[in-house]
Amino acid sequence: MPMADSPKRVLVINAGSSSIKFCLYDMENEFPLTRGIVERIGLDDPRLSYTIKDATSATEPVAVKDHRDALRVIAQHIDRPELSPPAGHRAVDAVGHRVVHGGEKFSQPVLIDEDVKRAIREYFPLAPLHNPVNYRGIEACQELFPDVPHAAVFDTAFHQTIPPEAYTYAMPVELCERHRIRKYGFHGTSHRYVTLEAARILKTSLDQLNLITCHLGNGCSITAVRSGKSVDTSIGFTPLEGLVMGTRSGDIDPAIVLFLMRHEKMTVDDVDELLNKKSGLLALSGSTNDMRDILEAASSGDTRAALAVEVFVHRARKYVGAFAAGLGRLDALIFTAGIGENSSPIREAVCAELEILGIQLDSERNQANETFVNTDSSSVKVMVIPTDEEVMIARDTLSVIENS
Numbered sequence: 140m141p142m143a144d145s146p147k148r149v150l151v152i153n154a155g156s157s158s159i160k161f162c163l164y165d166m167e168n169e170f171p172l173t174r175g176i177v178e179r180i181g182l183d184d185p186r187l188s189y190t191i192k193d194a195t196s197a198t199e200p201v202a203v204k205d206h207r208d209a210l211r212v213i214a215q216h217i218d219r220p221e222l223s224p225p226a227g228h229r230a231v232d233a234v235g236h237r238v239v240h241g242g243e244k245f246s247q248p249v250l251i252d253e254d255v256k257r258a259i260r261e262y263f264p265l266a267p268l269h270n271p272v273n274y275r276g277i278e279a280c281q282e283l284f285p286d287v288p289h290a291a292v293f294d295t296a297f298h299q300t301i302p303p304e305a306y307t308y309a310m311p312v313e314l315c316e317r318h319r320i321r322k323y324g325f326h327g328t329s330h331r332y333v334t335l336e337a338a339r340i341l342k343t344s345l346d347q348l349n350l351i352t353c354h355l356g357n358g359c360s361i362t363a364v365r366s367g368k369s370v371d372t373s374i375g376f377t378p379l380e381g382l383v384m385g386t387r388s389g390d391i392d393p394a395i396v397l398f399l400m401r402h403e404k405m406t407v408d409d410v411d412e413l414l415n416k417k418s419g420l421l422a423l424s425g426s427t428n429d430m431r432d433i434l435e436a437a438s439s440g441d442t443r444a445a446l447a448v449e450v451f452v453h454r455a456r457k458y459v460g461a462f463a464a465g466l467g468r469l470d471a472l473i474f475t476a477g478i479g480e481n482s483s484p485i486r487e488a489v490c491a492e493l494e495i496l497g498i499q500l501d502s503e504r505n506q507a508n509e510t511f512v513n514t515d516s517s518s519v520k521v522m523v524i525p526t527d528e529e530v531m532i533a534r535d536t537l538s539v540i541e542n543s
């Protein structure tokens with residue numbers, strides 16, 4: 140069936156290991172008709188939480204044992220009478236899927252066909268926690284919505300413009316080629332969204348824009364953007380490299396892994412779990428990976444929490460400095476995601492020592508979470524731009540369909 144001329148309803152699916160986030164857009168005006176999440180898939184007490192038309196919200200228990208069940212629940216939710224499309228139109232015209240790893244093959248979103256599915260499967264070893272669940276989401280959704288186009292939007296795609304000197308690790312070339320070991324970067328959809336937003340707000344064409352974009356959420360990464368394109372990013376071969384994150388260590392001396400295996404008799408799985416799930420803010424604070432709680436504890440005298448904040452900020456500032464040096468000219472420093480959008484103390488601390496780069500923060504504007512939080516005399520703009528990965532995926536889905 141051809142896609143209806145209007146309205147264009149795009150369903151965005153972001154499948155994680157135990158949850159699936161979704162958002163159904165009316166792309167006439169990019170309005171989220173409904174958004175929500177099915178959580179605790181395969182665990183006790185799975186539930187569906189949703190908002191309809193940014194008005195009514197609810198959380199309901201649901202019976203789901205796997206991703207296929209969860210998507211069936213989402214399809215039933217979309218079928219509610221209050222979400223019915225106008226007569227003669229479909230409830231869903233297209234589906235956009237977030238896929239974490241697109242390897243070196245995908246620098247753009249693509250329509251999903253058998254070749255694309257094969258490539259996503261090929262990248263399972265590069266993103267074992269993400270690509271298999273993304274893939275399961277695609278398969279189940281294709282069964283539920285067989286007559287509509289499905290597109291894949293890759294987290295790695297924006298970073299495919301990173302040049303070899305930034306993506307190559309100084310390791311034996313043949314080994315890296317065999318296993319495709321190189322920097323790939325993640326959070327690309329978010330970094331791209333805020334880059335486009337910055338160009339729109341600053342009324343500058345993309346090819347004139349040099350940025351450093353800081354995605355500081357539970358996962359964190361910083362990207363250097365030259366002429367609108369990613370030229371370096373803190374995350375590497377896997378999401379473990381770079382900044383201090385909620386439960387991930389970020390950069391460490393790789394010899395620490397060997398040391399732990401030798402002296403603590405840790406296995407590969409032990410170290411994997413230690414660095415991915417038991418490190419970062421969680422390990423530093425000793426109690427939580429939630430930056431709000433850590434900041435609160437730090438301000439009431441908890442010295443571990445205070446050090447956690449300092450380590451987090453120190454690492455972020457180091458990347459900003461390194462990327463600024465590589466860019467030569469910096470137009471704006473962008474903060475986004477949970478911490479970047481909401482935490483004025485973290486933004487202030489990151490920018491505190493950056494006057495050498497021409498970055499001057501205005502405390503009042505910063506505390507008010509204004510879009511521009513720099514002083515009038517700052518030569519670099521400092522901006523707070525809420526990210527919206529879902530709408531980016533919906534736009535990409537529409538554009539691949541229109542251009543195919």
Ligand code: ADP
Pocket residue numbers: 355356357358385428429430431432434476477478481482483
């Ligand atoms: P995810 O990567 O899971 O999408 P988010 O982008 O939602 O994560 O970011 C989650 C992080 O943002 C948590 O550490 C949370 O504490 C932090 N955060 C949210 N609001 C605030 C706030 N007002 N101050 C400090 N940190 C905040």
